[in-house]
Amino acid sequence: MGRATLVDMVADEILRRVIDGELAEGAVLPSEADIGAQLDVSRLTVREALKELRAKNVLNAVRGRGTFVNPVSEWTSLEAVLRSMSAGGTAAQVSVQLLEVRRMIEVGAAELAASRRSDADLERLRHHLDHMVDAHAAEDVERFVAADIAFHDVILRASGNLMVPALYEPLGKLLSQGRRETSAVPDIQEHAIQMHRNVLTALESGSPEDARRAMNEHMDQTLGDLQRFVLDRA
Structure with a gap:
């Protein structure tokens, strides 16, 4: 297996926060700039990480309103679902x-x-x-x-x-x-x-x-x- 990229690590950290309840179901995420500042990465890296999580239906972007956390029942990544089940x-x-x-x-x-x-x-x-x-x-x-x-x-x-x-x-x-x-x-x-x-x-x-x-x-x-x-x- 190849070494995880910075984008993968940021996506993993955001997912961890979702699973741990720091970002609750239905919550709106901080801005890309704020997340980048928290994790000490560029806004572009955050944008790509959020894109990965949207592809797994963990997150949902609503134009003009922001990016929201989807219910686990809507996630399409088996790995993410298993992590959530194990934690919760x-x-x-x-x-x-x-x-x-x-x-x-x-x-x-x-x-x-x-x-x-x-x-x-x-x-x-x-x-x-x-x-x-x-x-x-x-x-x-x-x-x-x-x-x-x-x-x-x-x-x-x-x-x-x-x-x-x-x-x-x-x-x-x-x-x-x-x-x-x-x-x-x-x-x-x-x-x-x-x-x-x-x-x-x-x-x-x-x-x-x-x-x-x-x-x-x-x-x-x-x-x-x-x-x-x-x-x-x-």
């Missing part, structure tokens, strides 16, 4: 909504992968599943999480649709954090291993219907374990 939502709300998005993407990806996966893909899935089993036995949460993520990444790519892993990528950081929390529970690891075995068996069979069903059951298991072992005990 409850842990339960964020976890459940992330799982809902996972279900929508991964169930379809598994269905596609069943008829498109290669023998090499299946071998990689077996490899990652073996690592999950070994990590569980060794009580190594970090290694378990890494193998879990790698297993699912193989399926996303085996779907044969280049848009699928690209759509999933912005979720990566938050999903990793959530998996570390749930995977710290040994019972959840055991359930996850069995579900991954079921998904692998379905993909080996080449049946899109079986793969879709197995991944959907895995999402059900993940949601049930999240509620039982994590959210209900919070």
Whole structure:
């Protein structure tokens, strides 16, 4: 990834102020000159940063009135929405909504992968599943999480649709954090291993219907374990 430009950094700082509530929903932003003075950058840099945020629908410029903060529900940047959810939502709300998005993407990806996966893909899935089993036995949460993520990444790519892993990528950081929390529970690891075995068996069979069903059951298991072992005990 390339180094962030000054415009990117200014846009990020303005977004941070929006997410932290310093610039509330519906609020009008200070002038470009005032923002430039606050951040010690040129007015042109501020103008370009505001343009980036308008493109994401975080901000809305009204001729003759100024630039306003849009409601989060109108934002079109997944990264910005995730940042807002992480900062303002409850842990339960964020976890459940992330799982809902996972279900929508991964169930379809598994269905596609069943008829498109290669023998090499299946071998990689077996490899990652073996690592999950070994990590569980060794009580190594970090290694378990890494193998879990790698297993699912193989399926996303085996779907044969280049848009699928690209759509999933912005979720990566938050999903990793959530998996570390749930995977710290040994019972959840055991359930996850069995579900991954079921998904692998379905993909080996080449049946899109079986793969879709197995991944959907895995999402059900993940949601049930999240509620039982994590959210209900919070």
